[in-house]
Amino acid sequence: MEEDKILIAHGSGGRVMHGLxxxxxxxxxxxxxxxxxxxxxxxxSGRAAFTTDSYVVSPIFFPGGDIGELAxxxxxxxxxxxxxxxxxxxxxxxxEEGLPLRDLKRIVFSMADAARxxxxxxxxxxxxxxxxxxxxxxxxxxxxxxxxxxxxDLSPEQVRTGDRVIVSxxxxxxxxxxxxxxxxxxxxxxILSDTAPLNRLVADMLSATSGIRVMRDPTRxxxxxxxxxxxxxxxxxxxLKEEAxxxxxxVRGGCELLGLDPLYVANEGILTAIxxxxxxxxxxxxxxxxxxxxxxxVIGVVMPGEDGKVLLETRAGGTRMLEMLxxxxxxxxx
Amino acid sequence: MEEDKILIAHGSGGRVMHGLxxxxxxxxxxxxxxxxxxxxxxxxSGRAAFTTDSYVVSPIFFPGGDIGELAxxxxxxxxxxxxxxxxxxxxxxxxEEGLPLRDLKRIVFSMADAARxxxxxxxxxxxxxxxxxxxxxxxxxxxxxxxxxxxxDLSPEQVRTGDRVIVSxxxxxxxxxxxxxxxxxxxxxxILSDTAPLNRLVADMLSATSGIRVMRDPTRxxxxxxxxxxxxxxxxxxxLKEEAxxxxxxVRGGCELLGLDPLYVANEGILTAIxxxxxxxxxxxxxxxxxxxxxxxVIGVVMPGEDGKVLLETRAGGTRMLEMLxxxxxxxxx
Numbered sequence: 001m002e003e004d005k006i007l008i009a010h011g012s013g014g015r016v017m018h019g020l021x022x023x024x025x026x027x028x029x030x031x032x033x034x035x036x037x038x039x040x041x042x043x044x045s046g047r048a049a050f051t052t053d054s055y056v057v058s059p060i061f062f063p064g065g066d067i068g069e070l071a072x073x074x075x076x077x078x079x080x081x082x083x084x085x086x087x088x089x090x091x092x093x094x095x096e097e098g099l100p101l102r103d104l105k106r107i108v109f110s111m112a113d114a115a116r117x118x119x120x121x122x123x124x125x126x127x128x129x130x131x132x133x134x135x136x137x138x139x140x141x142x143x144x145x146x147x148x149x150x151x152x153d154l155s156p157e158q159v160r161t162g163d164r165v166i167v168s169x170x171x172x173x174x175x176x177x178x179x180x181x182x183x184x185x186x187x188x189x190x191i192l193s194d195t196a197p198l199n200r201l202v203a204d205m206l207s208a209t210s211g212i213r214v215m216r217d218p219t220r221x222x223x224x225x226x227x228x229x230x231x232x233x234x235x236x237x238x239x240l241k242e243e244a245x246x247x248x249x250x251v252r253g254g255c256e257l258l259g260l261d262p263l264y265v266a267n268e269g270i271l272t273a274i275x276x277x278x279x280x281x282x283x284x285x286x287x288x289x290x291x292x293x294x295x296x297x298v299i300g301v302v303m304p305g306e307d308g309k310v311l312l313e314t315r316a317g318g319t320r321m322l323e324m325l326x327x328x329x330x331x332x333x334x
Numbered sequence: 335m336e337e338d339k340i341l342i343a344h345g346s347g348g349r350v351m352h353g354l355x356x357x358x359x360x361x362x363x364x365x366x367x368x369x370x371x372x373x374x375x376x377x378x379s380g381r382a383a384f385t386t387d388s389y390v391v392s393p394i395f396f397p398g399g400d401i402g403e404l405a406x407x408x409x410x411x412x413x414x415x416x417x418x419x420x421x422x423x424x425x426x427x428x429x430e431e432g433l434p435l436r437d438l439k440r441i442v443f444s445m446a447d448a449a450r451x452x453x454x455x456x457x458x459x460x461x462x463x464x465x466x467x468x469x470x471x472x473x474x475x476x477x478x479x480x481x482x483x484x485x486x487d488l489s490p491e492q493v494r495t496g497d498r499v500i501v502s503x504x505x506x507x508x509x510x511x512x513x514x515x516x517x518x519x520x521x522x523x524x525i526l527s528d529t530a531p532l533n534r535l536v537a538d539m540l541s542a543t544s545g546i547r548v549m550r551d552p553t554r555x556x557x558x559x560x561x562x563x564x565x566x567x568x569x570x571x572x573x574l575k576e577e578a579x580x581x582x583x584x585v586r587g588g589c590e591l592l593g594l595d596p597l598y599v600a601n602e603g604i605l606t607a608i609x610x611x612x613x614x615x616x617x618x619x620x621x622x623x624x625x626x627x628x629x630x631x632v633i634g635v636v637m638p639g640e641d642g643k644v645l646l647e648t649r650a651g652g653t654r655m656l657e658m659l660x661x662x663x664x665x666x667x668x
Contacts, residue, residue, distance in 0.1 A: 008661075008662045008665045009660075009661045009662045011554075011662065011665065011666075012554060012555060012659055012661065012662035012665070013553065013554025013555030013556075013559055013600075013659060014554075014555045014559050014598075014658045014659025014660055014661070014662065015657070015658040015659065015660055016660070016661070016662075017554075017555075018563075018658065033489075034563075034567075035415075035416060035489065036385060036411075036412040036413075036415040036416055036550060036551065037383040037384060037385035037412050037413050037415070037416045037418065037478075037480070038383065038384045038385065039381065039382075039383055039416065039482060040381065040382040040383070040384055040482075041381055042380070042381075043377070043379065043380060043381060043382040044379075045377065045378070045379025045380065046376070046377060046379065047373065047374065047375055047376075047377060048373075048374040048377040048479075049371040049372065049373055049374070050371060050372045050374055050422055050424060050457055050458050050479060051370060051371035051372065051424065051458050052424035052425070052426045052458050052459065052460050052475065052477055053426065053460045054426040054427070054428050054460055054462045054473075054475055055462075056428060056462045056464050056468075077370075078370040078371050079370075079371050081369075081370040081371070082369060082370055082371045082373065084371065088384055090384060090385065090386035090477045091386070092386045092387065092388040092426075092475045092477070093388070094388050094390060094428075094473055123384055124384050124385050124386050124477070125386065126386050126387045126388055126475075128388045128389075128390045128473075128666075128668075129665070130390050130469075130470060130665075130666060131665065131666075133467070134390075134469065134470040135464075135468065135469050135470070135473070136464060136468040136469070139388075139428055139462075139469070139473065141386065141388055141426045141460075141475035141477075143386055143424045143426070143458070143475075143477030144371075145382075145384060145479060146371070148373060148374075155367075155369065216370060217370065219347065220345075220346060220347025220348075220351075221346060221347030221348045221351075222347075225347055225348055229352075233368075266347075323349070324348045324349040324352065325346055325347060325348025325349065326343075326348055326349055326350070327342075327343045327346065327348070327350070328342045328343045328345065328346035328348065328350075331342045331345065331346070331463070331464075331465065332345075332462075332464060332465075334462075
């Protein structure tokens with residue numbers, strides 16, 4: 001008996017596509033009314049945040065997560081980094097003919113579960129199908145809308161000399177988990193992706209202090225690229241202390257083995273924030289009370305100078321200049 | 335000299351990707367501040383509409399349009415069909431390694447142009463790159479947010495016996511243009527895709543009458559599938575008159591040649607509406623004053639009965655029952 005697979009007709013707009021949507025996708029996301037667009041009643045007035053990301057991660061199932069959970073968390077986190085409360089997500093699927101239906105089901109349920117955990121609703125969706133060989137299993141796009149508090153402006157321009165740089169957890173977990181999944185490497189203990197929704201951690205942080213200047217989740221390009229973006233955007237100069245960077249032994253060892261720098265390896269469940277110096281210890285204490293912030297640490301300081309440089313004070317006592325990621329050491333990490 | 339092409343590094347999150355975004359995509363869309371999410375200031379309070387669509391049309395350039403224009407208009411139209419005023423769009427690109435940069439440029443400019451015509455702003459974007467052979471040139475996702483007037487509820491449930499069915503223009507143009515592009519067919523005069531933003535036509539219609547029950551843009555699956563969705567959703571019974579259907583000679587001839595039924599061929603620049611009978615002639619007159627509604631016509635009536643059937647009274651005087659599209663005669667039409 002042939003296993004159930006995605007057919008070209010699942011993207012036709014016709015009866016077969018309606019079946020897929022009515023039997024699987026709409027119930028999983030609790031979408032009760034199918035129309036050209038979702039109606040958001042009582043949308044918070046004033047300010048909103050709006051973002052989108054497409055996900056092409058390979059493999060689609062990896063240690064500690066899958067493309068569905070990633071697609072929800074990634075977009076939730078982009079909203080949270082602006083200080084917005086994520087509310088509504090859309091989900092656009094591009095499916096390859098022949099994709100096992102059970103894979104799609106697993107991913108859809110994973111998205112629904114991640115949305116519940118983050119407290120957001122997936123309100124709108126779309127399904128397209130391309131022929132065998134015209135995409136790689138499936139790609140997912142999520143867009144998201146959130147409510148942005150009045151007066152909140154988290155941006156690199158807010159950064160001041162003397163501010164501290166904070167990271168919420170160990171770096172490089174997601175990228176290393178993907179590498180392990182892709183190349184059949186195994187670690188003991190296993191390295192799992194850190195994929196997680198950061199919005200509740202962010203809500204705690206914003207309640208604890210008004211001293212946060214800017215936040216970012218260091219995904220593609222890793223922590224170094226993200227801090228370089230902030231330093232150039234401010235503009236300011238950032239000094240990081242290598243010995244302060246939270247790093248699990250497996251990521252350290254894996255990076256040494258593979259010749260990678262963990263500062264350039266992607267993360268999907270941590271954030272970096274720049275915060276007023278006098279608030280930094282209190283903020284780190286607050287973050288450590290949250291399950292996703294247990295390893296929060298001050299990792300650097302904003303130095304005098306507006307040259308957009310990011311410097312790393314190494315364990316050996318030297319100083320290294322960090323640039324944005326050049327080339328792409330780990331394609332399709334998200 | 336090798337032509338400029340998309341590299342894996344264009345999706346890395348690093349320096350090369352920043353170059354692509356800062357040099358091409360952000361300026362084209364007039365995005366001045368790059369962050370994890372866009373800030374929508376002064377979002378109209380109360381009700382919003384939210385939608386998403388991924389576009390995988392093949393070929394990416396076709397007679398009368400391209401995937402970029404389509405991606406903007408399709409999402410604008412989904413918002414407009416709910417009666418919402420489209421405001422903000424996101425754009426997620428999945429690019430294949432080796433895609434000529436000039437193709438991407440042409441498509442990005444086409445999106446910017448379509449957004450200007452529709453009066454919407456592309457506020458958020460994302461770029462991913464997959465290896466050669468892992469997607470088909472490029473795929474685009476657009477999500478959109480619009481403001482929904484208080485009290486407006488356009489939905490199949492509003493349909494009443496005696497209501498009239500209206501279509502805004504000739505059917506089957508987009509699908510036939512794609513077929514021509516894909517298979518090298520030529521028509522004289524050429525058949526061009528009808529891709530267009532319908533939001534201004536819809537605004538005129540909503541100003542003209544409060545008698546509109548439901549609107550839809552009959553894209554994938556064509557007019558028959560769309561009306562079948564409405565009939566099942568209401569539930570109601572719809573009777574169409576074949577002789578009233580606006581159809582250009584090329585589409586009629588092309589469909590005969592290829593064995594296609596124009597009622598199942600996709601459209602990207604027309605809408606169908608169900609409207610209170612007493613308002614239907616006035617509404618059609620109003621629509622004919624708009625460039626996109628010049629061929630507007632009453633094409634059917636809502637009959638007594640709640641069986642979800644759509645019947646076609648043929649030119650020959652017989653009656654044919656219309657189902658949703660089965661299978662997929664024209665894959666990757668949008």
